Each structure stands twice: as structure tokens, then as C-alpha cells.
Amino acid sequence: MQLENYNGLAALVTGASSGIGRELALRLAKEGARVALVARREAELETLASEIRSAGGEALVLPCDVAEADQVADVSRRALEAFGDIDILVNNAGYGGQSNFLDWDIEDMERMMRVNYFGTLYFTKALLPQMAARKKGWLVFISSVSGKIASPEKSAYAATKFAMTGLAEGLSLDLEVSGAGVHLLTVHPGVVRTPFFTDQMLEGMSEKTRSSMVEPEGLVDAIFGALAQGKRELTYPGGLSAGYIVKALAPNFLRKQVLRVTKK
Numbered sequence: 001m002q003l004e005n006y007n008g009l010a011a012l013v014t015g016a017s018s019g020i021g022r023e024l025a026l027r028l029a030k031e032g033a034r035v036a037l038v039a040r041r042e043a044e045l046e047t048l049a050s051e052i053r054s055a056g057g058e059a060l061v062l063p064c065d066v067a068e069a070d071q072v073a074d075v076s077r078r079a080l081e082a083f084g085d086i087d088i089l090v091n092n093a094g095y096g097g098q099s100n101f102l103d104w105d106i107e108d109m110e111r112m113m114r115v116n117y118f119g120t121l122y123f124t125k126a127l128l129p130q131m132a133a134r135k136k137g138w139l140v141f142i143s144s145v146s147g148k149i150a151s152p153e154k155s156a157y158a159a160t161k162f163a164m165t166g167l168a169e170g171l172s173l174d175l176e177v178s179g180a181g182v183h184l185l186t187v188h189p190g191v192v193r194t195p196f197f198t199d200q201m202l203e204g205m206s207e208k209t210r211s212s213m214v215e216p217e218g219l220v221d222a223i224f225g226a227l228a229q230g231k232r233e234l235t236y237p238g239g240l241s242a243g244y245i246v247k248a249l250a251p252n253f254l255r256k257q258v259l260r261v262t263k264k
């Protein structure tokens with residue numbers, strides 16, 4: 001289902017206070033959508049809302065920890081009260097980390113799953129029914145290339161993104177079978193320059209990985225392009241998707257490539 005005209009549509013973006021989510025929210029507002037902004041840091045959301053309003057757009061600030069089901073339910077209700085419907089849900093809130101599995105704190109591993117995966121699940125459960133009832137809606141899942149191919153010191157993060165990718169793949173089929181009139185786009189970004197990367201993560205990054213870093217604006221352009229074409233999957237930069245084919249056909253070769261590319 002192609003999406004080209006955003007005028008009059010309402011969107012909710014999680015993780016809108018920074019990086020990719022912030023850029024996506026700005027672009028949605030620029031294209032004419034009303035935008036509900038979700039994240040924990042209210043001050044950052046207010047700054048973004050002011051930017052959107054001063055450009056003539058409409059924004060709603062909804063502070064929320066996406067890992068908390070009751071907060072997600074409350075914020076979804078408030079977004080629906082304010083906008084009537086939500087036509088576009090962008091599940092983007094998330095964080096990463098880098099550690100050998102043995103050193104990774106189990107509480108952080110569990111928390112990461114709650115934020116990256118369960119946050120997505122809670123918002124989708126809360127907002128999909130009104131889309132299906134109207135037979136109109138778009139879900140955008142910001143997964144990761146790490147949701148298709150794992151790499152060293154990313155086990156906990158890759159697990160959250162594989163979970164998100166699996167949910168998206170199954171849900172997309174359910175939507176088609178049930179004729180829900182709702183489209184799902186799963187996005188697999190590579191390495192994008194945002195505050196996602198802590199100094200420690202940047203230090204641990206190989207030169208090869210660092211040099212492949214892209215800007216969030218390019219990713220956002222590609223997401224809007226994919227929605228306009230009715231695509232169901234987007235990997236950005238596109239060349240990375242060659243890895244999926246290599247993984248399927250020659251998994252040991254891909255494994256060696258992953259170890260080579262990520263070696264410091």
C-alpha cells in the first residue's frame with residue numbers, strides 16, 4: 001500500500017527525542033502529518049515540538065517509557081483522543097550496547113528486550129486495532145541489519161532486533177491474510193551517525209565499520225521512498241542486503257566476513 005500524501009494523516013513516533021526518530025518526526029511534520037512525539041526526555045520532545053510548530057506543523061508531546069505497558073496504553077489513548085485516529089505508527093525507540101556475552105549484565109539484556117522488542121509490541125497492540133477497523137494504516141518498524149546478521153559483542157542487541165524482525169515478518173503476513181488494509185514496512189539500517197553510539201562503542205568500532213557510517217537524513221529519505229513505493233522491507237545502505245543472500249547460500253563465508261569487518 002503506497003503512501004505518498006501525508007496531508008491530514010496523524011503519526012506517532014517513538015524515540016522522537018533523538019537521532020533517527022527525531023529526523024523522521026520532523027520529516028513527517030514537513031510532509032503535512034500531525035505528529036505525536038514519544039520518548040522519556042520531555043524537554044527534548046518539547047524543543048522538537050516547538051520546531052515543528054514554528055514551521056506551521058502540529059505536534060503533541062507524550063513522555064513515556066516504552067518498556068512500561070501501562071504507560072504505552074495511557075499515551076496511546078491520549079494520542080487517539082487528541083488526533084482522532086493514528087494512521088502511521090513508527091516503532092523506533094531503542095538502544096544498543098557492546099559487550100562480550102559473558103560480561104553483559106543480565107538486567108541490561110532483559111531491559112534491552114523490554115525497550116526494543118516489547119515497546120514495539122505494546123504500541124502495535126495499542127494502535128493497530130483502530131487502523132484495522134478503518135482498514136487504513138502504516139506500521140514502520142525500525143529494526144537493524146543486526147536483526148538479520150549478528151556480529152561480535154552484539155548478542156543481546158541482535159536478539160532484540162531478530163525478535164523485532166520476526167514479529168514484523170509474521171505480522172505483515174497476518175495483515176495480508178486478514179485483509180486488514182494496514183501496511184508494514186520493516187527498516188534495517190546499517191550504521192547511522194546518531195547519539196545511539198556511546199564513546200565506548202565508537203572506540204570499539206573497527207575502521208571499516210566506522211567508515212560505513214551514514215547520516216540519518218539519507219535513511220529518512222530512503223524510508224519515505226520505500227513507503228511511496230509500498231515496499232515491505234528496506235535495508236539502508238542497500239548494498240548491505242547482499243549479506244543476507246551470502247548468509248543463506250554460504251553461511252561460513254559470511255561468518256568470516258563478519259569477523260573480518262568487525263575486527264579492530
Ligand SMILES: NC(=O)c1ccc[n+]([C@@H]2O[C@H](COP(=O)([O-])OP(=O)(O)OC[C@H]3O[C@@H](n4cnc5c(N)ncnc54)[C@H](OP(=O)(O)O)[C@@H]3O)[C@@H](O)[C@H]2O)c1
Pocket residue numbers: 014015016017018019020021038039040041042044064065066067092093094095096115116142143144145188189190191192193194195196197
Ligand atoms: N544508529 C544506528 O546506527 C542504528 C542502526 C540500526 C538500527 N538503529 C535503531 O534505530 C532506532 C533509533 O536509534 P538512534 O540511532 O536514533 O539512537 P538515539 O539517537 O540514541 O535515539 C534513541 C531514541 O530512543 C528513545 N528511547 C530509548 N529508550 C527508551 C525508552 N525506554 N522509552 C522511550 N524511548 C526510549 C530515546 O529517547 P529517550 O532517551 O528520551 O527516552 C531516543 O529518542 C533504535 O531502535 C536503534 O536500535 C540504529
